[in-house]
Every structure is written in structure tokens, then in C-alpha cells.
Amino acid sequence: MSWYLSLPLAIPFITAIFAFFARKSVYGKWISVIGSGASLLASAALMYVVLQEGVIAGQMGNWPAPFGITLVADLLSAVMVVITAITGFAVAIYCMGEITERMEYLGYHALFQVLLAGVTGAFLTGDLFNLYVWFEVMLISSFGLLILGGRKEQIDGGIKYVTLNLISTILFLSGIGLIYGMTGTLNLADLSLAVERVENQGLLTVVAVMFMIAFGVKAALFPLFFWLPAAYHTPAFSVSAVFAGLLTKVGVYALIRMFTLVFDHDVQFTHTLLLWVAAFTMIVGVLGAAAQSDFRKILSFHIVSQIGYMIMGLALSTKFALVGAVFYLVHHIIVKANLFLIAGVANRIAGSTELSRIGGLYKSAPLLGILFLIPAFSLAGFPPLSGFWAKYILVAAAIEIEAWVIAGIALLVGLLTIYSMTKIWGQAFWPAHPDGIEPKLSHMPKFQRWCYLLPIAGLATLTIIIGLFPEPFVTFAERAADQLLDPTEYVTTVLGERAP
């Protein structure tokens, strides 16, 4: 059983090793694609098992919980692993078109695979300290990817990124130390039982807020988000697509996990705080996007704004709201990664991501126009795309418990999202190119064109499928939310006969 959990982790590492030693040959990128495909299969197998048998857990090295490292997959973990593998596979194909030989030589594919392994590990682990280790794996590999190529603005963005993330890591580590001192365990399932026995519940809330800040930096919550727009517009487009799709979502996932499983003792305080943070994150993100004039910077600020929606779902903490949060997570990863990939194509054929310096994409590359419209409208929440259902569930959940203010903010932010999407549309797609050139997709070599467009089309199709047939996805999210709200199955699966 435990191999279903280990393989999605082991495969990216194995791929990284082979890709590193083949980095001078043409096979490096193919190894990366094949490896990502294999992880996709492994994570699909994991998903199948979790759907059939419910929560599954594996004890690494056969050391029983709560002493050893536990890997756990409930429905939320499983779906995050699958979506990571899908994004990884799509971007690995995209990389074949974008990544230059020099960057391959510097070890691009190996770093990319290690990053995917780090993300997968963070989703699968059932141990707080192990989660910290996966955060470090992600941080180191993402820093490497950020500065690969060594341009000046890359170093600038990279330093901001790594400094703020290190601060968050230190807070996280201090929080781990404190909670270990109070409870004597770091296994998440064990912790969820142990926190009830802590005498000083006030101190526990303090530690909860420490974790909230630490994960808040990772998830780019207000007011700790400013490293994100400073860094995400600098690296290669495939890199920024993976970052945009997955990295912040690891923070969101950690928040959801910790604040449903462990820190549910003082909901009145912690979740009200989260609700305020969510509201500010949504508004500040979308207003920040309105002030930008660079394709990728607009999208970066939108990540911040969208994170607010997911945290809103967590903060309302009803079943319906958690359904919305889970649905939103999945929808957002697909759509956001896709938009960054499209920005890469626009940059390749029109020569820039600065909106004032490009144009004419609609006339000369109408296919790209359609491919952009799908995720852009989905992001803004147009029916019948996936974003509509995600927003609909969240707003309905807010109205259900009469949280009118947050529902109003969510609707308003959706409206403003359309504003910045039309801004990209109105400047990059409609007017003629300022230099008078006609950016055509056919200007790219055939192989590169396929590598660029296939993953974009694939992800766009996924968005449409989720939008047109939301029923099974919502049912799935409901089951995931049930597991989050009632962690008994999670705890008993991990602890076995030790559970009460």
C-alpha cells in the first residue's frame, strides 16, 4: 500500500538524476517529459486507490506512527498530487520548446523535477517536520530555477524571494519547536489529538498564528505577498507557470490542512482573522493588478487576489465553503499555469510581455486569442467555465451563513478581474503591433510550435471539461470537504491501533 504513496515522490527524484547526467545530450528534455508522464500515471494510481479505499497511509522505513515519517493521502492530498503531476507534465512538454541548451546544461530539468518532488512531498506528508523539509526542497530548487541564466532582474527578484521565504521558514521552524514542546509530537494525526490535552490553550493560539504567518508568506497572503509580484515575472515562462500554479498553493494547502486538522480549538479567533486576511488579499491583489502594465505582472497580482478566495473558503469553514475552496484550488492551478504559458507564447512571437510594446495578436494569431480567452474568462468566473462554479460555490456558501460583506467583496473582485483581463486583451490582442510587425504562430519552427501549443490546449480543454461537467468534480470536492471536517478517518488510518 505504501508504494502507492512513495512512487509519486520517488519518480521525480529518479527523473532528476537521469536528466542531470543527460543534460549535455538531446535526451535530457525527453527524460524529463517521460518522467513527468510516469509520475502522472503513479499519481493517477494513487488517486484510484484513495477513491476506492478512502484515506491511505504509509510508514516510511516501517517505523510506526507517530515516531517515523508518515505519508498520508486523503482525497485533498490525492487530488493535489494529481494536479501537480498534470501541471508538471504539461510544463515539461512546454519546456522542450522554450528552454535553451545553455539552461539545460546548467541543470534546468533536474531542478524542475526536484521542485515537482518537493511539491508532491508537501502534499503527501503527514508529519510537520517533514513538511518543513519539503518546503526547503521546494525553496532551494525554486531559487535555483529563478536565478538560472543570471540576468540582473532575476537575481533581484530571487533575493527578495529567498529572503522572505527564509523568514517564513524560520517562523515555521520556531512554531514546530514550540508545538513539539507543548505536545511532544509532530505527527499531524497525533497532533490533532494532542492539542486538546494542552493546558494553556491561549499559547496554542499564539503558535497557530505563527503557523498562519509562516504559511501566509508561502501562500502570498495580505500583507505578506509582495515577494511574489517582485519575483514571478523574471524567470523563464515555464518556470513562472509552475511557480504560479503550484508554489503558493502549497501554502494554501498547508493552511487548510493545519487549520482543519490541528488548530480548530479557537475557531472564533483564528478563522475570523483568516476571513479578514482573505478579504484584504482579494482586494489588494486585484487592485495591484489594475495598476500593472506587464503581462506577467498582472497575472502575478491575480494569483494573490485568487488566493484570497481559497482562504475565504477555509475561513468560513462550513462544509459548503470548504467544497468551494477545494474546487477553487484545482481550478486555479490549471487556469493560472495556462495563462503564464500563454504569456510565454505572446512573448515569443510578439517580442515582449510589456503590454504597450506588443499588439496585433488577435488578428495574426487568432488561435492564441481563443486559447487566451478560455483561461482568462475562467479566471474571471464566466459561465460555463470552471471558474464560474468555483466562485459560485464560494459566494453561495458565504450567503448561506449570511456573511454578506465577504460575499459582496468576492463578487466585486470577480468584476475587477474581468477589468484586468480585458486590459490584456485590449492592449496585446486588439490594436496593431506598435512596431508594425505581424506576430504569427507560424513564425515559430514546427516542433517548437507544437511544444508550446499542445500543453496550453490540453489545460484549456481541462478547464472546459470541469466547466461543462462540474457534477463529478463537485461530488468529489464534497467528499474531500467531509474528510477535512471530520478527520476521524485520517487519524485512525495513520495511528492504527494507537488511535482512541
Place this chain on the structure above:
Amino acid sequence: MKSLILRVATRYLSALLLIFSVYMLLRGHNEPGGGFIGGLVGATGFVLYAIACGTTMAREALRVMPQSIAMAGLGIALAAGLFSFFFDDAFFTGQWLFIGETEDDKGYPISTVLFFDIGVYLVVFGSILTLVFAMEEEI
């Protein structure tokens, strides 16, 4: 740095540090030590060499790129973990082989745990040297 004393001393110190690092690695299973600390001590040997004689000489002495050493180490550690697959155990379960086992003597033990530790040693050794060489060369 052009210091004759340092260069002569380094020749002995580097060798000593490398031997000591292997000692640390092997001792680590039951006593303080292990792959991580061993890798650090071993890397110190080459760092000292790089300071005394320059990174070009140090790279020549190392023969292999430090990145490759780190990646090979990762491979060895991973292989040690995956080995338990063939024995139907969980990932990273230690597998033991006792050579010359008799009824009252456990024999000479070899385990995948040792190979994992060797992997860690190489990862630490390689990545520290990658960093230090890069920084020495920038300046």
C-alpha cells in the same frame, strides 16, 4: 593565497580530513557521526585545498564535477531506499545481510542503511564543494 606554509600543511591536512571523514561516515551507524557530518568534514579537505592552491587545482584534484558527485549521491541514497521494494517492505526500510552468520555470532552486517549514508555523504560533499568553488571563483 600564496603561502608556502599553508600549501605544505594543506597537503597533509586534506588527506587527514578525508580519512577522518570516512571514519566519521562508518562510525555513524551506532555512534555520533554519519553521512552528513562526514560529508562536511570531507568537503572541508577540498575547501582547504582550494584556499591554499586555488580552485583550478582543487577541481583537477577532484577530477569529477562536484555537481555530478552530489547527483550520484542522491542516486545511491534513492537506490538504497527503493531496494526494499523487492522485499515487499515500505520505502526506505533497512535491509540487512549478515555475512558469515553462525548461531552465536551475528557475523559481519551490511545494510542498505549504510548505502543511504554513503549517498548522503556524497550529496553533502558535492553540494558544499559546488557552492564553495562557485563563490571562490566569483571573487
